[in-house]
Amino acid sequence: QVQLVQSGAEVKRPGASVKVSCKASGYRFTRYYIHWVRQAPEQGLEWMGIINPDDGSTTYAQKFQGRVTMTRDTSTSTLYMEVSSLRSDDTAIYYCAREENSSWYYWGQGTLVTVSA
Amino acid sequence: DIQMTQSPSSLSASVGDRVTITCRAGQTITNYLNWYQQKPGRAPKLLIYAASTLQSGVPSRFSGSGSGTHFTLTITGLQPEDFATYYCQQSYRRPYTFGQGTKVEIK
Numbered sequence: 001q002v003q004l005v006q007s008g009a010e011v012k013r014p015g016a017s018v019k020v021s022c023k024a025s026g027y028r029f030t031r032y033y034i035h036w037v038r039q040a041p042e043q044g045l046e047w048m049g050i051i052n053p054d055d056g057s058t059t060y061a062q063k064f065q066g067r068v069t070m071t072r073d074t075s076t077s078t079l080y081m082e083v084s085s086l087r088s089d090d091t092a093i094y095y096c097a098r099e100e101n102s103s104w105y106y107w108g109q110g111t112l113v114t115v116s117a
Numbered sequence: 118d119i120q121m122t123q124s125p126s127s128l129s130a131s132v133g134d135r136v137t138i139t140c141r142a143g144q145t146i147t148n149y150l151n152w153y154q155q156k157p158g159r160a161p162k163l164l165i166y167a168a169s170t171l172q173s174g175v176p177s178r179f180s181g182s183g184s185g186t187h188f189t190l191t192i193t194g195l196q197p198e199d200f201a202t203y204y205c206q207q208s209y210r211r212p213y214t215f216g217q218g219t220k221v222e223i224k
Contacts (some may be wrong), residue, residue: 044204044218048213059191060118071192095161099208101167102151102165103151103163103208104151104153104163105172107160107161109160110172
C-alpha cells in the first residue's frame with residue numbers, strides 16, 4: 001500500500017536550518033509529483049512547493065524562494081525539504097503529499113518543527 | 118496567486134443537518150477544485166476532486182458542485198464524525214492555494 005512516512009519532530013533555534021524527510025513506498029517513486037505544505041498552529045494550509053521525483057525539478061512558492069530547498073534520493077525513495085534561516089513564524093507542521101488527478105490523496109503524517117530560542 | 122475565499126469561516130450544526138460550504142476563486146479555475154477534511158492532529162483527507170468527483174471510500178453524503186469561480190461542498194445528513202475543518206484548494210495554477218478553512222462544530 002502507498003505510504004509517505006515523515007521524519008520526527010524537530011526543535012531548532014532561530015537562524016538554524018531544518019531538513020524534513022518523506023520516505024515513499026508502495027508505488028513507483030518517480031511517477032508522481034510530491035508537494036510540501038505547512039500548517040502553523042491553529043492556522044490554515046500553506047503550499048510551499050513541488051518536486052518532480054523523476055528529474056528533481058522543483059517549483060517553490062514565491063514566499064519561500066531562496067529559503068527552501070526540495071530534493072530527492074531515488075535510491076531510497078526519499079524526498080527532503082530543507083528550510084534555512086528559521087524564524088519563530090516557521091513553527092508549523094510540515095506535510096508531504098502525493099499528487100494524482102491534480103489532487104492529493106496520500107499525505108505524510110506530518111512533522112512538527114518548533115523554532116524557539 | 119489565485120485567491121480562494123471560503124464561507125462561512127465556521128458554522129454550528131446538528132447531526133442530521135444539511136450543511137453547505139462555499140468556495141470562490143479569484144479567477145476561473147475551470148473545475149480544478151478539491152475539498153479536504155481535516156481533524157485535529159491529523160493530515161487532511163481528500164473528499165472530492167475535480168469539483169464534483171467523490172474520492173473512493175468517501176461517504177455519498179458528501180457532494181461537490183460548481184465550475185469557473187464558484188464552488189460548493191454539501192454534506193447531506195451530518196454525522197458525528199463529520200465535525201471537522203474543511204478546506205477548498207485550487208490545482209489550476211501554481212501556487213496551489215487553499216481557502217482559509219471552514220470549521221464545522223456541534224450545535
